[in-house]
Amino acid sequence: MIRFENVTKVYDQKARPALDAINLEIDRGEFAFLVGASGSGKSTFLRLVLKEDRATSGAVYVAGQNVAKISSWRVPRLRRGIGVVFQDFRLLPQKNVFANVAFAMQVIGKSRSVIRDTVPEVLKTVGLEGKEHRMPHELSGGEQQRVAIARAVVNRPGILLADEPTGNLDPTTSMGIMGVLDKINQNGTTVVMATHDDDIVNEMRKRVVELKNGVVIRDEARALYTSMIPVVGQSRRLKDASGRETPDAGLPGNAAEGEAQR
C-alpha cells in the first residue's frame, strides 16, 4: 500500500538528511507503528506519503502510484485515499461533532443524503453515538480525538496516517483510541501510526518500524517499543499518567529529550 524505494529527503543541504535512503513497504491492511526520537524522520515520512513534500531522491509509491508522478491537480484525489489524525485533533471549534465530520464530506462534494446516512454510522464506529450535537469544547480530549478519527475515515480512505494520536491523552483514554484504530484496521484500512507511547506499542504487539536519524534501524513484526536485542544507550525513566515511575529499558541512542513528559 505504501512503498518507499531508496527515499532520501534533504531539507537543508548543510544538515544531515531527514530521511536517508529509506526502503520500506507497508502492505494493504497492515497496522504499523513508526517509532523513534524527535527528528528521526517520522513526520517527514508521513508528509512524503501525503505529497506535502517531494522526496529529494528515490520513489514513494502510495496505492501503487508513484506520488512524484501525480500532477498537482490530482493530489486532492490522492489525499482522499488517505485519512490523517494529529496529536492536536484539529477540530473546527465553531462546528458541532456532526458538522465537523460532515465537513470532510461536504468539501469533496458528497450529497446531503449520503452525509446524513454516513456520519452517524462512522460516529458509532468511533464510539460517539448520541454526541452528534456537542461542540468540541464540550468533549474530553479522548472524545475529540475520536471525532478527528471519524473525520479522517468518513470518506473510507485505504490508508490512515496517525501522527502521535495519543500524545495529548492519558493512558486509559489512549487505549480507547487504540481500540478505535484497531477496529478501523480490522475493517481493512492500512494504519500507520507515529508514536512515542511505549505502553501502547507494547500492548498492541503490531509491526514496529524504528527510525533514527533518518534511517530504519529496526523493522519487526509483533514487536515491542524497544528492541528485544539490547541496544547500548542511556536508560531513562518514564512517568505515566498515574504518576507511577516505571523503569524503562531506555530508547536506543540519545532519544527523545524531554518527550517522556506526558
Next chain:
Amino acid sequence: MRLAFILSEIGSGLRRNLSMVVSVILVTFVSLTFVGAAGMLQMQINQMKGYWYDKVQVAIFLCSDGSTAPGCASGPVTPEQQQGLNALLESPAVAQYINDFQFESKDEAYKHFKDQFSNSPIVDSVTPDQLPASFRINMKDPEKYQIISETFSSQPGVETVIDQRQLLERLFSVMNGASLVAVGIAGVMIVCAILLIATTIRLSAFSRRRETGIMRLVGASKTVIQLPFILEGVIAAVIGAALASGTLWAVAQFFLGDYMSRQYPDTAFISSGQTLILAPALLVLGGSLAGISSLLTLRRYLRV
C-alpha cells in the same frame, strides 16, 4: 451540494471579515466612480462634438468701417467685392467643399448678437454698424477649413476667416484635461483597491487556515478551497462597482438632467440612460480586478 457549500463558506467569510469587506466596497466604489466620471466626460465631449459640429460654421467676416486688417485698406466692403466673393463661393473649385452658405448682413448679425447675449448689458452698447457682415459657410468636411481660409483671406473686402470649431476645441481640451485628471485619480484609487483586496483576502485566508488545512487533508480540490476567497473579493468589488454605476446614473439624471440642462438649455447633455452603458464595463472591471488580485494573493498565502 458543493455549490451550496461554497456559498455558505462565502457567507461566513463575508460576515467574519465585515469591516474589511466594507472598506473594499468603498474603495472600489470611489475608484470606479472616477473611472466612470472620465468615461462620462468623454461621452459628453462626443455628444457636444456631434451637436456643435453640425451647426458650427466657417465665418468669412467682411470689412466694415472700423476694420484694421490689411485686406481692408480700401475701406468697407463694396457691393462689387461682395458679389465677387459670392461668385467665388459658388465656383466649382470652392463649392465642392461646402454644403451651403448664407450671407449674414450687419442687421442679422446684430439680431443674433442680441439673442446670444440677451442677459448681458453689453447688448445696449453695441450698434448694428459695429458688427461685420459675414458669409456663413457650412462645410462638407470641417477638417478642410484650411482650403477656405487660404482662398478667402487674401480676397479684397475680407477682414478675416474664422473657424468656429477652434473655439469649441478649446472647451473640449479643458474637458479632456478634466477626464485625464479623473483617470489619474482613478488609477491611484485602483492601486489602493487592489492592495486592499489583497490584504483582505490574506486576512480572510489566515483567519480560516484551520478550515483550509482540513480541506486540504481530506482532499478538497483547489477550486473548492480557493473559490470562496476569490468570490468574496469579487462580490465586494462588484457591489462597489454597482454603487459607482448608481452614482454616475444619479449624477446624469439629477445634476446634468435636471440642474445643468435648465441652466444651459441649448447645450446637449448626456442622458442618464447613456451612463448605463458604463455600468457593465465598471462591473466587469471591478470584478476582474478583484478576481486577479485575490488569485495572486492566494497563490502566495494559501497552499493547496
